[in-house]
Amino acid sequence: MDASSAFKDCLPTSPETLLDKLTSLDISFTTHTHPPLRTVEDAKAFRGDLPGDLPGAHIKNLYLRDRKKRNFLVVAQEDRQIDLKSLGGQIGSDRLSFGSADRLFEMLGVRPGAVSPFTLINDPDHKVQLILDADLVGQSCLYAHPLVNDMTLGLSGADLLRFTAYTGHQPQLLSFA
Numbered sequence: 633m634d635a636s637s638a639f640k641d642c643l644p645t646s647p648e649t650l651l652d653k654l655t656s657l658d659i660s661f662t663t664h665t666h667p668p669l670r671t672v673e674d675a676k677a678f679r680g681d682l683p684g685d686l687p688g689a690h691i692k693n694l695y696l697r698d699r700k701k702r703n704f705l706v707v708a709q710e711d712r713q714i715d716l717k718s719l720g721g722q723i724g725s726d727r728l729s730f731g732s733a734d735r736l737f738e739m740l741g742v743r744p745g746a747v748s749p750f751t752l753i754n755d756p757d758h759k760v761q762l763i764l765d766a767d768l769v770g771q772s773c774l775y776a777h778p779l780v781n782d783m784t785l786g787l788s789g790a791d792l793l794r795f796t797a798y799t800g801h802q803p804q805l806l807s808f809a
Contacts, residue, residue, distance in 0.1 A: 634668070634743065635668065635670065635742065635743035635744065635745035635746035635780060635781040636668040636780055636781055636782040637780045637782050637783065639743070639780075640779070640780055643741055643742065643779055643780075644741040644754050645741060645753050645754055645779060646779070647778045647779050647780050647783060650750055650753060650778050650779055651663070651778065651785075653753065653798075654785075654787075654795065657794060657795065657798055659787060659791040659794055659795060660787065660788070660791065661785045661786060661787040661791070662785065662786040662787075663778075663783060663784075663785055664775075664783065664784045664785075664786070665782060665783050666782060666783070666784065667782060668745065668781045668782045669745070669777075669781050669782070669784075670744070670745035670781060688771060688772065688773030688774055688775060688786060689709055689710075689767075689768055689771040689773070689774040689775070689789075690709070690710040690774070690775050691707055691708065691709060691710055691748070691749075691765075691768065691774055691775065691776055692707075692708055692709075692710045692712070693705060693706065693707050693747040693748050693749070693776075694706040694708075694714065694730070694747075695730065695731045695735075695736050695739070695740065695747055695760075696716070696728045696729065696730060696731060697728070697729060697730075697731045697735065698720065698725040698726050698727060698728050698729075699726045699727055700725075700726065702725060702761065703731065703735075703739050703759055703760040703761065704723065704725070704728070704760065704761050704762075704763055705740070705747070705749070705751070705752070705760050705761070705762050705763065706719070706763040707748075707749050707762065707763070707764050707765060707768065707776075707803075708764075708765035708768075708808050709765055709767060709768065709808075712765060712808040713808075714808060716728045716729070719763075719806075722806055723761075723763055723804060723806070739754075739755060739759055739760055740752070740754050740755060740760060741753075741754030741779070742754070742779055742780075745781040746777050746779055746780050746781040747777070748776035748777045748778070748779070749762065749764075749776055749792060749795070749796060750776060750777070750778050750779055750785075750795070751779065752795075752796060752799040752801045753779075753799055755799065755801070756799075756800075758800055758801060760801075761801075761804065762796060762801045762802070762803040762804065763803065763804050763806055764796075764803035764804070764805055764806070765805075765806065765807075765808050766805040766806060766807050767807070767808075768789050768792070769789045769790070769792075769793060769805065770789055771788065771789040772788055772789075773786050773787070773788060774786070774787065774788070774789055774792065776792075
């Protein structure tokens, strides 16, 4: 499934609408365009060709569901090892598994490869619980896709928290160390 800007008109919220919202919230960000990057490995390979790399925290995002049909968005530093069995215990959930592409689109309005904390703009009913790597909060710069996977935004951890507060999602902070 293509999650690039070529299909942004099929999304419930366009990247441009998201950028306008960030601007109206007085959230500073940088924008980077690049080829579609679906995985952490894709992103690392692409960044490997950039002079000087992009300083800051790069993230990974996992859309998960449990047996009780509760939905979770886990946002962590890209190199964190996340054991789904132990994570379930940490967040008070039973067995966790990855949500389907259809359910991802239904709940967060994006396709696989474009999941990020910005997708919470598409969850006004708060059906998805945000689990956030506590180490991201203090970052001066972290990077996330703005609803498509051929763009990346850089913003501070504090500004990410301002955005999630705007969406009404209170993150559960976890240490994954």
